[in-house]
Amino acid sequence: MIGRKLALRLAADGVLAGRAVSQLSLVDVVEPARPAGAGLEVVTRTADLCDPDTVRALVAGRPDVVFHLAAVVSGEAEADVDKGYRVNLDASRLLLEAIRAAGPEYVPRVVFSSSIAVFGPPFPEAIGDDHCTAPLTSYGTQKAIVELLLSDYTRRGFLDGVAIRLPTICVRPGTPNLAASGFFSSIIREPLNGREAVLPVPDDVRHWFASPRAAVGFLLRAAELTAEELGARRALTMPGVSATVGDEIEALRRVAGEEAVARIRREPDPAILRIVDTWPGRFDPRRALELGFRAEADFGEIVRVYLEDDLPVAAAGA
Amino acid sequence: MIGRKLALRLAADGVLAGRAVSQLSLVDVVEPARPAGAGLEVVTRTADLCDPDTVRALVAGRPDVVFHLAAVVSGEAEADVDKGYRVNLDASRLLLEAIRAAGPEYVPRVVFSSSIAVFGPPFPEAIGDDHCTAPLTSYGTQKAIVELLLSDYTRRGFLDGVAIRLPTICVRPGTPNLAASGFFSSIIREPLNGREAVLPVPDDVRHWFASPRAAVGFLLRAAELTAEELGARRALTMPGVSATVGDEIEALRRVAGEEAVARIRREPDPAILRIVDTWPGRFDPRRALELGFRAEADFGEIVRVYLEDDLPVAAAGA
Numbered sequence: 001m002i003g004r005k006l007a008l009r010l011a012a013d014g015v016l017a018g019r020a021v022s023q024l025s026l027v028d029v030v031e032p033a034r035p036a037g038a039g040l041e042v043v044t045r046t047a048d049l050c051d052p053d054t055v056r057a058l059v060a061g062r063p064d065v066v067f068h069l070a071a072v073v074s075g076e077a078e079a080d081v082d083k084g085y086r087v088n089l090d091a092s093r094l095l096l097e098a099i100r101a102a103g104p105e106y107v108p109r110v111v112f113s114s115s116i117a118v119f120g121p122p123f124p125e126a127i128g129d130d131h132c133t134a135p136l137t138s139y140g141t142q143k144a145i146v147e148l149l150l151s152d153y154t155r156r157g158f159l160d161g162v163a164i165r166l167p168t169i170c171v172r173p174g175t176p177n178l179a180a181s182g183f184f185s186s187i188i189r190e191p192l193n194g195r196e197a198v199l200p201v202p203d204d205v206r207h208w209f210a211s212p213r214a215a216v217g218f219l220l221r222a223a224e225l226t227a228e229e230l231g232a233r234r235a236l237t238m239p240g241v242s243a244t245v246g247d248e249i250e251a252l253r254r255v256a257g258e259e260a261v262a263r264i265r266r267e268p269d270p271a272i273l274r275i276v277d278t279w280p281g282r283f284d285p286r287r288a289l290e291l292g293f294r295a296e297a298d299f300g301e302i303v304r305v306y307l308e309d310d311l312p313v314a315a316a317g318a
Numbered sequence: 319m320i321g322r323k324l325a326l327r328l329a330a331d332g333v334l335a336g337r338a339v340s341q342l343s344l345v346d347v348v349e350p351a352r353p354a355g356a357g358l359e360v361v362t363r364t365a366d367l368c369d370p371d372t373v374r375a376l377v378a379g380r381p382d383v384v385f386h387l388a389a390v391v392s393g394e395a396e397a398d399v400d401k402g403y404r405v406n407l408d409a410s411r412l413l414l415e416a417i418r419a420a421g422p423e424y425v426p427r428v429v430f431s432s433s434i435a436v437f438g439p440p441f442p443e444a445i446g447d448d449h450c451t452a453p454l455t456s457y458g459t460q461k462a463i464v465e466l467l468l469s470d471y472t473r474r475g476f477l478d479g480v481a482i483r484l485p486t487i488c489v490r491p492g493t494p495n496l497a498a499s500g501f502f503s504s505i506i507r508e509p510l511n512g513r514e515a516v517l518p519v520p521d522d523v524r525h526w527f528a529s530p531r532a533a534v535g536f537l538l539r540a541a542e543l544t545a546e547e548l549g550a551r552r553a554l555t556m557p558g559v560s561a562t563v564g565d566e567i568e569a570l571r572r573v574a575g576e577e578a579v580a581r582i583r584r585e586p587d588p589a590i591l592r593i594v595d596t597w598p599g600r601f602d603p604r605r606a607l608e609l610g611f612r613a614e615a616d617f618g619e620i621v622r623v624y625l626e627d628d629l630p631v632a633a634a635g636a
Contacts, residue, residue, distance in 0.1 A: 130449060
C-alpha cells in the first residue's frame with residue numbers, strides 16, 4: 001500500500017533527492033500497479049525476493065535509490081515463524097548482499113521500512129532515540145536485525161542505508177491485511193465507508209500513528225538525506241501522533257457523527273491485545289524531527305488525510 | 319580460553335544450576351583440552367559449527383545446558399566480513415535452529431557469550447540496561463543480532479536463552495589472539511612474565527573489564543537463573559571494572575614495580591585506536607547486579623586474579 005502511494009508520488013513528482021527520476025522499477029510478489037500518467041519510464045516486475053538469482057538480477061539495473069518495503073506483516077510473522085524469518089530477514093539480507101556484490105563502486109541509498117515494533121516493554125514515558133530494541137514479536141525482531149545489518153553494511157561502505165521506523169500507518173485504505181494492528185485503521189475506515197468494524201482491544205490502548213501520506217514523505221526524506229546529516233546510526237524513529245483508541249473514536253465522531261461511531265463493534269480478542277500490548281505508545285523522536293521528518297499534528301489530521309487521499313477513491317470504487 | 323576455564327570449573331564442581339553434571343561435552347574447531355582429573359564423563363569433539371549436520375548431531379545428545387562461546391574475534395570479523403558473519407551469525411543461528419528442530423519438548427538453557435561491543439558511541443556517562451545496541455564493528459553487529467534471535471526463540475519457547483554481554487576479559491592468559499582488545503591484557507601479562515608488551519593506544523583510553531574467573535562465574539550464574547528471574551529481556555550487560563590504560567599501568571606498578579612498567583613499549587596504532595574508540599568505558603549494569611552477577615572491585619583485584627589463577631601456570635610452562 002505504501003509502495004503504491006510512493007510510486008504514484010514519484011511518478012507525479014518526477015524528482016527524487018533533487019534529481020530527475022529516469023526510471024521507476026517496481027517489484028512485488030504480485031504484479032505491481034503501474035502509476036497512471038507517469039511521465040517517466042516505469043518497469044514493473046513480479047518476483048520473489050527470497051530467490052538469490054532474482055535479487056541479483058534486480059540489482060543489476062543499479063538503481064541509485066532502493067526502497068525496501070517488502071515484508072510479512074506482524075500477525076503472519078507471528079503465525080508462521082519460518083516464513084517471517086525467510087521473507088523479513090533472509091530476503092533482506094540477500095538484497096544487501098546482492099548490492100554489496102555489485103560494488104565496490106556501486107553504493108546506492110537503501111531506504112528500509114522498519115517499524116516501532118522493534119521496541120518492547122517496559123517502556124519509559126516517551127521512548128528516546130537511544131532506547132534499546134527489545135521486541136516482543138518475531139516481526140519486530142526481524143526488523144531490528146535488518147536495521148543492524150543495514151548500519152554495518154553502510155559503515156563498511158557496501159551501501160548507504162537508512163532504516164526508518166514507521167509508526168503504525170493509519171488510516172490504511174482498502175481491505176484489512178493480516179497485521180495485528182489492522183483494527184486501528186478499520187475502526188475509522190469501515191464506518192466512514194458505511195460498514196461495520198470490529199474493535200478487539202479496549203479504548204485506553206495508546207499507540208503511535210502516522211498517515212500513509214506522512215509515510216511517503218518519510219521515505220522521500222530518507223532518500224535525500226546526506227551521509228553527513230545521518231551519521232553512523234542509520235535507524236531513525238519516525239515522528240507520529242500518540243493517540244488512544246478513544247482518541248481515534250472521538251476524531252471519527254467529529255467528522256462523521258454518532259452514526260459512524262455506532263458501526264464500531266467491540267469484540268475483545270486476547271490474542272491481538274497480547275501483541276498490541278507489547279507496542280509502544282509515545283516517542284520522543286528528536287533526531288528525526290531535527291532531520292526534517294514530519295507527521296500529522298493530531299489524530300483529527302490523520303482522519304482528514306484519509307478523507308482527502310483515500311475516501312474519494314474508495315467511494316468511486318464502491 | 320574462557321571455555322577451557324569453564325570446563326575446568328565444571329569438572330571440579332561436578333554441579334551446575336544445583337544439579338549434578340552427568341556429562342560434559344566439549345566442542346571446538348580445534349581439539350578441546352580435556353580437564354584433568356574430572357570425576358564425570360567428558361566427551362571432546364572437533365567440529366565446525368558452520369555445518370548444519372554437525373550442529374544437528376551435537377544437539378542430538380540433548381544437553382540440558384548449552385554454553386555457546388564460539389566466535390571469530392573482533393579484529394578478524396572486521397578483516398574478514400564473510401567469515402565473521404558465517405561464524406558469528408550463521409553458525410549461531412544454525413545452533414538455535416537445531417535446538418528448535420529437536421523440540422518441542424527439548425527446551426535447553428542456552429547461554430550465549432555476547433559482548434559490550436554491541437554498543438557504539440555516542441555514549442552516556444554510564445550505559446544503562448535499556449541503552450540501544452548501535453555497534454560500530456561487524457563483531458558487535460553479529461553479537462547484537464544473535465541476542466535478538468535468542469530472545470525471540472526464547473519467547474517462542476524454542477529454547478531458554480540468556481545472552482551475557484561480557485566486558486573485555488582481562489588479564490587473558492597465554493599468547494595474544496587477533497582481538498583488537500588484546501593489548502589490554504598483554505600490557506599486564508607480558509611484563510609480569512618478563513617480556514615486552516606493545517601499547518597501541520593512549521593512557522586515557524577507558525574500558526570495561528572483568529577477569530576470566532569472573533567471566534566463568536557469569537556463565538555459571540547465567541545457567542542457573544530461572545525464567546521468572548530473567549523475564550523477557552534475555553540480554554544482560556555484565557558488571558565490570560571501569561578503568562583506563564593508565565589505571566592498568568598503575569596496578570602493574572603496584573604489584574611488579576617500575577621494572578615491569580618499563581617493559582611496556584608505546585607504539586600508537588590508529589587502526590586499533592579506531593576500533594577501541596567505538597567501545598564503551600562505563601556501565602550501570604543494574605539488572606545483572608540484582609540478579610547476582612559479580613565482577614572484581616577494581617583493576618588491582620583483576621591483576622591479583624591473574625597472579626593467582628594463571629601466572630603460576632605460565633611460570634611452570636616457562
